[in-house]
Amino acid sequence: MRRKARCAAVLALLAVLSSCSAGSTATVSQDESTLSVGFTAEPENFDFTSTDGAAIPQALLYNVYESLVKVDARGRIKPLLAKSWTVSRDRTVYDFQLRPDATFSNGAKFTARDVKFSIERAKTDWTISLKSKMDVVDRVEVLGPTHARVVLSRPSNSWLFDMASRVGAMFSRTGVADLANKPVGTGPYVVADRRRGDSIVLPENPNYWGRKPAYRTVVLKYIADPTALNNALLSNEIDVISQITAPDSVPQFEADNRFRVIQGTTSGEVVLAYNNAKPPLDDVRVRRALTMAIDRKALLDTAWAGRGELIGSMVPPTDPWFEDLSGAYPHDPARAKRLLASAGKQNMSLRLRIANLPYAMSAAQVIESELSEIGVRVTIEPLDFPAVWLKEVFTDHDYDMSIVQHVEARDIVTFGDPDFYWGYHNPRVARLLEQADSGPPSRQAGTMRRVARQITADAAANWLFLFPNVIAAKTKVTGLVPNQVSESFDLTGVKPAR
Amino acid sequence: MTTSAVLMALARRAAILLASVLVASVVIFLFMTVIPGDPAQVALGVNATPELLARTRHEFGLDRPLISQYLDWVGGVFSGDFGTSYVTREPIGPQLVDRLGVTVWLVGTGMLVALAMAIPLGTLAAVRHRKPSGAAISGFAQLGIAVPAFLAGMLLVQLFAVRLGWLPSGGWTPPNQDAGAFLRGLVLPALSLGLVQGAVLTRYVRTSVLDTLGQDYLRTARSKGLRPYQALFRHGLRNAALPVITVLGLQLATLLIGAVVVERVFVLPGLGSMLLDSVASRDLLAVQGIVLVLVVGVLLVNFVVDLLYTVLDPRLRGS
16 A cells, blocks of 8 residues: 555656656747847836936847947947938038838838937937937938938037937837837837746837848847856757856856857946045045056956956947057056055045945955055945945945946046046046047047046046956857947847858 | 624724734835935936936926825725836836736745645654654755755756756746746746745644644544554644644745745746846835735735634634
């Protein structure tokens, strides 16, 4: 009787296990036309006109919404909804020739009136601060169905570049009723289904004007936990990890021939911010001493497994005016100590109020120990990011030093704003930035280099390293963009290996 | 005891339940007001101008007096309207129902795993408490208590999803979409949540059964010729169940909390992940709603446990 029961139990167990193993094939659909990409940060809604953050444009820009121009992997401006354009001699009038065959996913034709509508809407209805990029636009004129003219109030070299970002996205006049939930764009994909906390499904747009995307359906999977994200790729539930956020886990993908690891750059500078407006860091000697006291190579090795680049200023290598300034302050604790002594600041205590994110937490500890060697006491205070950090450090400027990653493209311009949380005020830098934007394009790069050198000379901040873009993908997936130059996770060139 | 007396007792308990919910709602609301971080600023991001901030705060209704914010919220909740999220711009109620469905499945199956493990093992450990097998079970339970659910989850994923590829490492398929995928996806989360609770429960079952085994009425049953297990099953289990039910009620609350972490590890779109996301984006209305639902859940479980006592133990009905 008892033995029988035991036999039955063993049989039942076997049955359960065998039914489990049937699951091994049913993870991602094996269908070649579907691609599944894993991300950590999920869009809260689909409306990037009123909700800030990188997750929404990452999913939608170039994939669902298109702009007149786009930025390619090397940072160059390319035609998208505009076939071509001309710029007047005084560089204030842009004439765009539009594609005649583009339609929105709600069926409306894309015309010059939508260009006028979209740019004007950025000025009036948008609420996020990026809308200020359109301040320079004086008016938009409709000269024909496929001919739009944009008149700027002054020449601006950065305006066209900004038009390739989300502020340049083209909206349908009849498609903005529920932007948060029903985005309407001209791109190769449309938003079909969203399961909050899980995924967004992007099927191809059957009426797309351009080349049909290689994958007919893309599933964007949102997995907040870095380990769970890695496991999803390892266990065949996704095809691509858009960005690995746990650098220690990269070698396991590199060692496995089922996967390929692609490492490129981002525009995310991990910055040790100094409060330039407040003693003792209002003294340039102190800022220089602190900058010298930190071994950035060692910090990068410890904080981010050596992945990333040393840059030395607020410019990523994909910007035309990049110049390697990482050698400006070689690691020299003895000299740092002498400099502090000459400034009369030997016994300093500084509050390092950082974003509670992995890279900042590990970098802060290296900084604390290195600065203690030159006699500076550092108290690390992690702040809940974004909410508390934004309030206390960014808005109230209540900090001595902080660490956060600045992800916006070409954000070196923040050093021209004395109200920005750096508290940095050098009229020369503000003037150079203004000149670079409104002067002749041929001089832009040269002037921007002078800005970069100046803020480095002033040790306005300590650029610890440039955040890497590490993608892990199955070897069968190709066409992923290694450098994250635009705000988009660009799916348009992704295709299966032949 | 008459029917009307039963109804009276029920009504009294229901009134206490309602009052507790109201008190909880005040506490939750007040907590939200002291959390640092401004929902409007998080939505607008860096460089938001003061005018825009003021406009958005007004849009969210954050500039109204606290008392009117509270009354609006509670009034809405009692008519089933949890408000519209600051962040997703969607009504919170339907999202809550959606997410609650996932969490209820997770906690329910986790509880089943715990019970399926604890009742036989605990009973066995009690009956054989002087033998090595009984001691082994107790030792195993001790070990289980020491392992947190998320660690169990990560280990299970490593083994069954990454190495063996038998089960998915995470993700959620609604049962009505693909029942097979739904069950496969639920195995590992339910195990990692249930095994740990099962270990805890095993010890309570053991103690309770051991207690019962020493009672006079069991000796009487044995002396009438019943074998030990027969005596226990016919006369002992109902008595042994009472203390276990109490612990079970408490454990359900623990399971709900454990589910928050397990949902993260297994990428399940339940209340737990919604709570974490909403806290991060300072979607305070959503946080309020979720916490209230969790509190009501725990209160309801206690309510049901109270009722179960009277079902299981006729003596309690008279008092």
